[in-house]
Amino acid sequence: MQFFSSNFKLGILGGGQLGKMLLYETRKWDIYTKVMDASAEAPCKIACNHFVQGSLLDFDDVYTFGKDVDVLTIEIENVNVDALEKLESEGVKVYPPTNALRVIQNKATQKLFYTDNNIPTAPFTRFAYTSEIEDSISNGGLQFPFVWKSAQFGYDGQGVKVVRSLEDLNDLPNVECIAEKMVDFKSELAVVVARNAKGEIKTYPVVEMEFHPEANQVEYVICPARIKASVAKKAVEVALKVSSQIEHVGLLAVELFQTKDDKILVNEVAPRPHNSGHYSIEASYTNQFEQHIRAILGLPLGKTDSKVAGVMVNLVGAEGHTGDVVYENIDSILEMDGVTPHIYGKKQTRPFRKMGHVTIVDEDMAKARKVAQQVKETIKVISK
Structure with a gap:
């Protein structure tokens, strides 16, 4: 064709x-x-x-x-x-094929899939409704703290909450959900796997993700991850196992926890281009978006290696600002070497809404991360 x-x-x-x-x-x-x-x-x-x-x-x-x-x-x-x-x-x-999408679309179904296929993941309990959780706590079936996740329609930190007391349950929607054991992790990692319709598979380098403590959103994506080669190898192996079992076509972003004793656990997956792969536009030989197109059209997959170290900074709406968006100090970040902003085209901002991202590339990872911090502190996404 x-x-x-x-x-x-x-x-x-x-x-x-x-x-x-x-x-x-x-x-x-x-x-x-x-x-x-x-x-x-x-x-x-x-x-x-x-x-x-x-x-x-x-x-x-x-x-x-x-x-x-x-x-x-x-x-x-x-x-x-x-x-x-x-x-x-x-x-x-x-x-992705509908059989893969049905598994991924519901976080409870997704977690059961990992269990059924011997894919390492955090222990969890499935509930038809959030209101059932209190009984489980009373009967000793569930202990604080745990992570509550809505089974469907969660994204960008929405539909996720750390529950440390009964009071934390009060404002949660009464929907199908899971309660996941808190993981004592060292870092959060991700691997983007590309698989085309012919079964050819390639992986991008393991990335490290730093999250905003309140919004539960990624603030920085760092490639390559600052981890030992042995840990990176395990992360790729686990991601490939998920890819093989779920039989997706296109991209599969596999989000992972690296525990204190260097075990790798799957957090969740996304069957599409993903925030953890945005760095690839500037830093990789083949960016994740071109790779997704190649994969779904059955074309040969491109080279996934990085040309330089890359750090991505998410641009999200500042707290206290809702309305017509203004990108303050964007000219200042454009003066910095290796900095490329991407503006998504959303005219209205609100607190923590993803409005764009900035990629910082450099041959020296430490320098790229330092510039990323400067970018984060300089540019502001506010309203008029």
Whole structure:
């Protein structure tokens, strides 16, 4: 099949920043793209060939959207899988496949998958409703502290809370959830695995993630991770096992805990380009977005090595600011060597909303991390 400058149509469900960055690559290769998102102001709107406004969770919207594309992919997991399954049965190539997406879409199902396949993960308990947790605590089945996670619709720190007392349960939604044992970890790592439709697999270097203590969002992604080679090897092995068992096509970002005694546990996965791979746009031979396109089209996978050390800084809305966005001091960071900002195109900011990211590259990792700190302290995402 001809993909370039042809009648081929690639469909993307979700029009946010990940879709926008995928479109950098499709425009580079002149691949026709059709995108659907619920928002009329989605960042993807300006860069795709055909934009459709519709609900990603509505069966009819998703099914109708996907009927006239050749390959359909996602930039967010919260989509109507029943519609994707019907499209698959009618010959549309859907990547990641619906059987993989059904597992990943629900955190409880995802955790059970790890248990069933002997993939190391933190102990957990599954609940149909949050209201059941208090009884479990009373009966000695669950002990403080633990991490509460909504089974569905959680993202960017939403749907996750550390529970240290009964009072912490009060404001949580009464939904299907898991209670996960707190892991005494040394660091949080991630491995992005690429797998194309022919089964070819490549991994990106292990990255290290530093999180905001309150928002539970990634503040920095550091590549390569500052860990021993033996730990990196274990992390890659675990990520490859997840990839093999789940049989995804495209990218799979595997988030991991490195425990105090250097065991590797799977936290969760995402079957798409991921925040932990944004550094690759400037630092890698093949960035994660090009790699995802290569994988879902069955093209040879690109080189995943880094050219230089890379650190990514997330740009999120400042606390106390809601409204029309202003990027303060962006000119100051542009004066720094090796600094590249990416602005996602969201016109409205609010506290902790992801508005962009900045990549810092340097041959010296220590220097890159130092500049990243300067960037974080300099640029401010505020409202008018």
